[in-house]
Amino acid sequence: MHVNKTKNNKAAAVIDIGSSLVKMRVCQCKEDQIATLDELECPIRIGHEVFHFGAVSPDCLNDLVRILRGFQKVMREYDVKDYKAVATTALREAKNKSFIIDQIRVQTHMEVEIFEDNQEKTLIYSAVIHALRNEMQSAATLISHIGTGSVGFGIFDGQNLCFSQNVSIGALKLHDVLGSVQEHTTDFSSVVEEYLNALLGRITLPVAHKSIDTIAVTGAEIETIARLCNAPLEQEVYRIKPESITNLFKSIRALSPEKISSRHRISEAQAEMLYSALAIYVRLSKMTQAKRILAPRIDLWDPLCQQMLLPDTKKEYLDAVENHAVACAKTFAERYHCGLEHAQAVSQYACGIFDCLKDLHGLNQRHRMILRLAAMLHDCGYFVDAKYHLESTFGLIQNIDICGVTYEEMLMTAYVARFNELETPNYDDLDFIHIREEQKVICSKLAAIFRVANSLDKSQKQKVQTFEVRLAEEALWITIQSGEKFCLEQWAFELCCPFFKDVFGLAPCLTVKNNLL
Amino acid sequence: MEKAKFPYINRELSWIDFNARVLEEAYEKENPLMERFRFLGISASNLDEFFMVRVAGVRAQVHSKYHHPDASGMTPSQLFPILKDKIHDFMNRQYTCLYRSILPALQKENIAFLTPNEMSREQKRFIKQYFNEVLFPVLTPLAVDTSRPFPLLANKSLNIAVRLGDEKGESCFAVVQVPSILSRFLELPAPVEGGKAFVLLEDIIIDQIAQLFELHEIKACTLFRLTRNSDIDIDEEAEDLLVEMVKSIKKRKRGRPVRVEILQKSDRETRNFLSDMLKIKEDEIYEVPGPIDLTLFSKFANLPDFSHLCFQPIVPVYPPADFVSYPSPFDAIRAKDRLLHHPYESFKCVVDFVRAAADDPDVLAIKQTLYRVSGNSPIVAALIKAAENGKQVTVLVELKARFDEENNIIWAKKLEQAGCHVIYGLTGLKTHCKILLVVRREEDGIRRYVHMGTGNYNDSTAKIYTDVSMFTCKEPYGMDASSLFNVLTGYSRPPEYYKFVVAPHGMRHFFTHMIKQEIQNAQQGLPCGIVVKVNSLVDPKLIALLYKASQAGVPIQLIIRGICCLTPGIPGVSDKITVHSIVGQLLEHSRIFRFENAGNPKVYMGSADWMPRNLDRRVELVFPIEEPDLKQRAFEMLDLMLRDTVNTRVLQEDTTYVPISKRGKTAVDVHEAFAKMAQQEADRLTDEDWSTGFHPRQKPDLDIS
Structure with missing residues (x-):
């Protein structure tokens, strides 16, 4: 029998055009819960191009259009009518972003919204607060999202986010911005640490660093870091000891991406990102005396899917x-x-x-x-x-x-x-x-x-x-x-x-x- | 020869041993006569493919001076002469079987193949008439001289080289191709003494050949057959893979000859002429007593008059017991996972599922991989219908499926014309996994139905290949299936799968891990053991690991139909390993993996053999069977296969295969036993079950194949 199509079975999709990945999540609402139907991700070089040259090249645009057309096909397979396509740091910082958005619209009829840093981080922070609401009531928590193109962090005082700050340096961007320095030194890690100190060291938090007992982190590299730190996953939250992140960073800070790659069985591209992300995490953890790091498995699309469905x-x-x-x-x-x-x-x-x-x-x-x-x-x-x-x-x-x-x-x-x-x-x-x-x-x-x-x-x-x-x-x-x-x-x-x-x-x-x- | 690091039987030599097992079935007097012909024909067609790909490959390695030894320590130049000797020996055994074993038995049935000399006047008149009316119009003699070069002869075509005498008394040559569009054998008018008589097509042509060369004296007629290198080398980066594949198939038709079969005692001058023209070495000429090309006997065995001389056919149960009491396949799968064992349970069930999906208004999308498809595939027809009905249909047609390339190009074009999204596979990888995904909108949301199997979506081969497949609509499998198709369509990169084990990204690691786990369990005194059923075991790394497992005390039972490069039973090395090979009425094709896992056994099935190509160069899928009753069924399948006494041969330490000793044992024929079990399951159902079953087109006791 032909089922009632309107009842509770609407599927929706969120497309996230990031610095190094274009991702799509198709989900539906089942028993008032969001259930993922499909997740797709394709590598893209928008971040490298924008962080190096300031703009997205025609080749990269073609790749992006091809990927989006593929995603549209998958959306049709699930009969998705509602979708939200958003772009983050890399496209936001591209000089030619208006032309790129226009070409996407012309070639795919898809409307892409470029998210401001703040919009992106707020969505993620809200999802983090929702996920960890029972764990962040007693003391202050530093919530941070380390993206490929920017880092955001905020202070949650147990009730509200009372402070937020975005810094235009993410894992990929840090790597790309300082890439040329690598040719001039064998102590690249010191340069990275000095650079991060210069960027983050002068930010004054509104609470005493001793009063922050938890860091809640999200970001593309955190799964890899959690795995390498042997962090347990409990109810979709990795629990990482701050010292294990510091030790992991110490163990790789002097290694080349090739060495990190072979030692930890990850790709070289991942190794480069891992190094940058770890440097940022370690710098952030110095801003607090947190006893634990919680990493809920949350992505930008979680809150977006939720709001759509x-x-x-x-x-x-x-x-x-x-x-x-x-x-x-x-x-x-x-x-x-x-x-x-x-x-x-x-x-x-x-x-x-x-x-x-x-x-x-x-x-x-x-x-x-x-x-x-x-x-x-x-x-x-x-x-x-x-x-x-x-x-x-x-x-x-x-x-x-x-x-x-x-x-x-x-x-x-x-x-x-x-x-x-x-x-x-x-x-x-x-x-x-x-x-x-x-x-x-x-x-x-x-x-x-x-x-x-x-x-x-x-x-x-x-x-x-x-x-x-x-x-x-x-x-x-x-x-x-x-x-x-x-x-x-x-x-x-x-x-x-x-x-x-x-x-x-x-x-x-x-x-x-x-x-x- | 370099010393091998561990015992490893050369792959090509092991393959010949496998083909010898097929040939043994032709010798087997307990097999029905026509089945013995069929086995002889299969052994010949296997050998043809072996020449076209493997022998051609080894020869190319020798010519390109590739000196790297394989895991057995043998270089291509060391292997090549051994291989040829073994093939010569094998071919001799094929003809010995024909002349000493099968033809005498045929004679007892009062059936004979006659040459013109042995025919009655009436029979002679018949072949003359057949020549004039049927053959003459289609024969094209091709003369070879300075202005007319030697013709390009098709791969595996049968030809007659005719040496002619010209006016000056010098030899000149012509080639006449034995038409492949006509049957190789022809039934003659019945002999006076009763029985049946047949004649081979080439014998008729040679008898009447003078009619083709009226102005020349015929000095000799030499029958020969050419086998060419048929491995395709394509530019996978080409703009249009389909066009590139069409070009490569054309090129394959001109592949270098790797074997010329010629009749014994053929004319020496013609032999030399052929050797020159085809640029073939002496050791690549194979002299046989005739008839050349024994594959003809496969067709001969199919003659309807001889059905009493064939195996009792195994009738697939339809619909299988699991599906009977449900109004639609979707209902049956929603109730629980379903396992099908083909051909004992009919493949029509899978076809029905695709058809139901094509017609169901709530189905949104169908995605499927196609590797080898039958000539008039109902699956493809259903996919076309689905596309016409507005479904999103995505089909991966693997254009690189060897010897099915042309067929697949035709299907790919038809599917594209119908509006399906057709993908030709991934660059550098063959897509060998067998998977079907149906996305359906239901009252509580979108649900995915997945079918995964060990065999192709081919309704013809599904009648003779043993395969296992599973239907499920469990979310993790659905998610994995979507992810896999997203990778195949290029929309996404490989993810971490929930249930699937997919090559080339994780399968080798998975099997390595599972074997190592068994080793660890053995060392800790926990229950351990491995049972693996695959078509071929070639991968040196896994073989080395299996030896380690044996040394650690892990009992390992391998059921390997074809190539097995592992040597079992070597004291201190592989004495915990047994290797069974099942060759019988049906072609064993399922791949099943059981790991004892410290008392919580796990079982997986899929498309992958344990060969480097499957683990590293193909997209393969292995999936776990998790529902307890299906798991149990899978275990019972393996147990029964290991208890077979009729079709099994056991690999010995000296690399020979010996039959199971039947002394004191009840004979177990695994194929018969599975057929009986499937039938019993269906018989157990009540009439009420049948009345609610979906599409009960036929009762299970009727032949629907």
């Missing part, structure tokens, strides 16, 4: 990511000596206004998150310069790595946070040209809300005891109760009203109820 998980993911992002922002706010109470107060008012205007602003949850981030970070510019603090705030936020936030979202956050009661967004502002047309309006809406919220704590004394907001009679009514004089705030509020009215077409009205009266 179990849509409910996407909402959970976005909520969790927002919390991580705000936690990271808080870490940065502390680093730049921002007043946290003030930031939290502004965040509360801004979110209150945002939620009240839900039917008018047409914005989504991610925009609300931008508002929260702007509230958290808007004073960081004072750390650099009191006179030009708004410009400094803009510059700093623009270049901060916040877990789960895209570059464009950070740019929008920077725009929103750089306006106080005296300044309003101006489309002629040169900095605005970086933003797409539709984002300019969104930035204006968010800035309008942010300025009003910020004005309510102008004195940074958190005078507001109760805060209410409602829409009525074509106005936004904000009612606050305070036991202190509210003159400064009212002055600032009045300055913010015209722009708010311009943007939303309704005036904000402030009612202050004094506790003393």
Whole structure:
């Protein structure tokens, strides 16, 4: 009998165009679990080409198109209609990435999304936190993903990721970048270690290194490393002793890839990657005094497959990511000596206004998150310069790595946070040209809300005891109760009203109820 | 000769010993007469292939001055003369068998092959008429002189060299090819005294040859046959492998002659002429008493009138017991893994499965490897239908399957025309694995059905080759099957398989590991043992390891039909090893591997023999049998094979093969016994089972082959 095809049997595919591999995973949902139907991987030289020459060659493009056509055929065999094709570091860094994406679209009709470093790492970190949630509650954990083209790491404080940082050096890239040095020295390992020290040694973690007791790692080489360290695999998690990674690195650091290859029965290409990856792992483990290294078998496609086949998980993911992002922002706010109470107060008012205007602003949850981030970070510019603090705030936020936030979202956050009661967004502002047309309006809406919220704590004394907001009679009514004089705030509020009215077409009205009266 | 590092029988010499076992079946008086003819014919066609590939290969090594010794310590130039002597001796035995053993028995049945001299007037008239009406129009005499070079004669074609006298009294030559499109033998009008009489086609032509050369005096007629080097050497990097293969097949037809068979006491001048023209050395000329080309007797044995002189046919049970009470093959496989033992259980079951997949609206894709396909393959027809029904059909047709290249090119083109995605195999590797994957959408998601076997997807050979195959829809097998096809299609690189053992990437390591494990178990006093059934055991590294295992006390029972380069029974070296060879009514073809594994025995099956080519240069698949009842069945198969007394010969320390002593033992014929078991399984089913069975086209007691 012909079965009901729509019931629970949808297959989906994720394609990951990496630096050295193009991979595809076809999966389906069985009993609310993601089950893999097929996994394919083909070697590709995108990473070598981009890291050496900056661009993808026509030959490599042809290989990529051929591989993708093969993958499309396999997708047809499983009747896959939903797919997500993503590219990571190598293609992201290619000068000709737009042409490559265009040619892929023309030749295969496939849409490829180039993931930002942050998007990629956030997906992986979230999957790691989900997989190890029972093991990472008591102390801080350093979570790291060592890709072929970049390294990302973050600190999980037991509840949220409170810090994340990406460094543009992965296992393959490290090998390729320093490749030419090998001709000039027999002590290549020292050069690698110095280079990594220079890159990673000056990164300050937000927690004391002693308080980190676990490192959770993912990455292409970790399976090989776990195997060579004889690490046990328990419930899809390798448990590796930090000293065994250090010892493994010591045992191979002076060896050529040929020797590593023959000693450990792996290919030379694997040996080269193994060396670079181990150097990075060892450097990372020096940043902590972790007693254990956990390596869950997680890949980028795990969370992507999950989100495609179990849509409910996407909402959970976005909520969790927002919390991580705000936690990271808080870490940065502390680093730049921002007043946290003030930031939290502004965040509360801004979110209150945002939620009240839900039917008018047409914005989504991610925009609300931008508002929260702007509230958290808007004073960081004072750390650099009191006179030009708004410009400094803009510059700093623009270049901060916040877990789960895209570059464009950070740019929008920077725009929103750089306006106080005296300044309003101006489309002629040169900095605005970086933003797409539709984002300019969104930035204006968010800035309008942010300025009003910020004005309510102008004195940074958190005078507001109760805060209410409602829409009525074509106005936004904000009612606050305070036991202190509210003159400064009212002055600032009045300055913010015209722009708010311009943007939303309704005036904000402030009612202050004094506790003393 | 260099001293070998360990006892190793040269591969080519061992092969001749195997063919001698086939020939022994022709001598065997207990075999039905026509089967003895058939065995004689098989031994001859085996020898033809041996010449075309192996002898040609050794000869090429000698000519290219390749002096590297094989594992037996023998260089090609040392081997070549020994080989030729052994072949000459073997061919003598073939004719001795024919004249001393088979033809007298044929005479007792009142059947005779007559030459024109022995014919009655009526019979003579008959052959003259046949010549004039049938043969004359198709014969093309080709004269050879200064303006007409010696013709390119087809491989394995039978020819008559005719020495003619011209007006000046000098010799000139012509060649007449005995037409291969006509039957080699012809039934004559029945003799007056009763019985049956036959004549060979070449005898008719020679008798009437004057009609072809009316202006010349015929001085001598010499019958000869040419065997050419037929190993194909192709450029696998070529843009289009199919086109390259077509070119190479054409080239093969012009391969260098490696053997000329000629009748004894042939005309000396013609012999010299042929030797010059064909550029062949004296020792490559094989003089035989005739008839030349004994393969004719395989066809002769097939004559319908002689069925009473043949083996009682083994009737494949259809559908096999395991499949009877299920509405579709998918239901049967979903219930549990299924094992089929061919030909005792019909191969039609596999064909049915492909047909069902082709018609099933929920099947999304079918993927299959094809190595050797029958002439009118129902499997290919089903795949074509599947493609027409909109399924994604991927077929790997191995174009390099020796002597099936032309057939496979035809199939490849047909499948491509029907819209199948056809792959011609991997560069540098022959794809020899036998696997079929069906991807089906079911209520609880996508499920994969996998069929894996030890034999080709060939419905013709499946009637005479013994093979085992398994159906499963267990996820790890499905995942592995998808991965393997992704490698074969070039969409992915080799992964770590869950269940499969795949050559060339991991099979050698796997078998090495398993044998070493048995050695370790023996050393620790744990249960240990190895039973391996393959067609050939040639790989020196595995042989050396088996010797080590024997020395460690691991009992090793080998069932090797063909070439076996290992010597068993050498005290202190291989005294724990026995080697059985089963040659009988059916061609033993299954490959089964059992390892005792410290009391938790494991059994594997697959496409690979233990030869370097299988382990290193082919894509082969070996898979585990894990369901307890199927495992048990596999063990019982091996046990029964080892208990055979009728078809088995045992390899001795002195490298000779001797029959099993039947004294005091109940005779066990493994082929009969398996057929009986399959039938009994089907008979055990109730009528109710039959009523729900899928496609019960015939009852098992009817011949559906």
